Amino acid sequence: MGDLIDLVLLAMLAITALQMIFLKDLFAVVMLFGIYSFLSALIFINLDAVDVAFTEASVGAGISTVLMLGTLALTGRKEKKSSHSSILPLLVVCITGAALIYGTLDMPPFGHPNNPIHEHVAPRYIEESPKEIGLPNMVTSVLASYRGFDTLGETVVVFAALIGVLALLGVRRQEENDVPESGFKAHHVLHVVARFFIPLIILFALYVQFHGDFGPGGGFQAGVIAAAAFILYTLVFGLSRAFAVVGPKFLQALASIGVLLYASVGFFSMYKGGQFLDYSKLATDPIVGQHYGIIIIELGVGITVFAVMLSIFYAFGSQAERSNIQ
């Protein structure tokens, strides 16, 4: 039964991807990419990766589609007919694909419990993490504790991406009077529904943030959901009013505070006599210390991801508004 669902989903995935090649309307291509992301999230759920599916649905399908649409607003939605032939790329792709398929023939059988990937490290995570860390969600304990250093690196990468986007685009504060009328200004239904929903979305983000220890969720997803709430606010009420609620300067400070919070937990545990990011030293009881450490660094991750995603959206949005004025 599960295999059948997998096959159907994979077939839909392939159709979506193939359709993306032939469509010339970039708007439709981006929408198909959103569909592709949601389909792959479904496949992840079928493969037991609930955390990954959650991230893919919120980050891959949500934020990146919004950002791509923002770019399309600036660059135009039609792709021009390409002049050079498509035979050579097709040949290269076929050869690479054949090589990869040949490679998969050597792969161990799918889903077999004795595959080499399950022999090393993973059993230790599965057996010891409940005792050592005491959290039901193993993904969270591996993410935040065993591989905490990696996650710090990822957070810094996200932060660096923000710096890159700001260096390339920058967020301009608009003069109040030359802001063009947003298409949704006179949209009463949207206003009412958005007012009703935004607090609920933020509440859900907080739930995801702090429930990540027990179920799927955590800082990455929560940050993105909170950013989505503010993106909705910006779309409905316009950029200048969103700047009044959370200004870009404040967000940039917030992004760095998140990274600093994460790193300072590491230094604090060094100060307590442990190694970098050794949470067991944060409290007298090692397990309680682990809990403190994970909650704080997840908070740091959440704050950074929220601030970075929203700032990037602001940067794209203010670009679009500026080109509207010109």
Added chain:
Amino acid sequence: MFILDIISSVLLIAGVFFGFSGALGLFKFPDFFTRMHAASVTDSIATILILLGLILQTSFDINTAKLLFILAFLMITSPTASHALAKSARHGGLLTLPETQVKQQERTY
């Protein structure tokens, strides 16, 4: 339990039927607004039926509450989304099929 199972599978099948008819209408209908009408069938009645069917499958614990929340949110968001879509299409200058025909006739005269 047995009766509940039957009711829930009837609801699920009905939901799938409405979802399918919505998708069919999306392809068959002539212009944007009628197509949206078809799509909103999938949005409203199909999701409600499927979620109700799923609620009957749970053992009435926290999962039921979660499904009810999803149901409540969908009841509010999907009409809003349809409304916003239709309104912005209207803003963008899309016409219904009869209106386009009238316009073409005016042009030929």
Added chain:
Amino acid sequence: MMTGFYIVISANNLVKKIVGLNVFQTSVFMLYISMGKVNGGTAPILVEGVTTYSNPLPHVLILTAIVVGVATTSVGLALIIRIKRAYGTVEENEFENQDDAI
């Protein structure tokens, strides 16, 4: 996955290239996650009475990779906007021609 690769090298439009890159990326994620699957296992969240879990390690790696992927995508899109402003086009052959003219 090969479709994504095809889009990356054959598409002329930079936005479409980025979409292709993302498709490519998502399929690589799928390969990783499928390796972590254990037959008869459940999601790696402790539940009483369950002993087989899928491997949590690939999940962790891919979870962070998705977020980083979006961050890098946004940098790429920002670059595209700058290219659009500098050259007035996002079609690869058009701004290459402009470069040759200079």
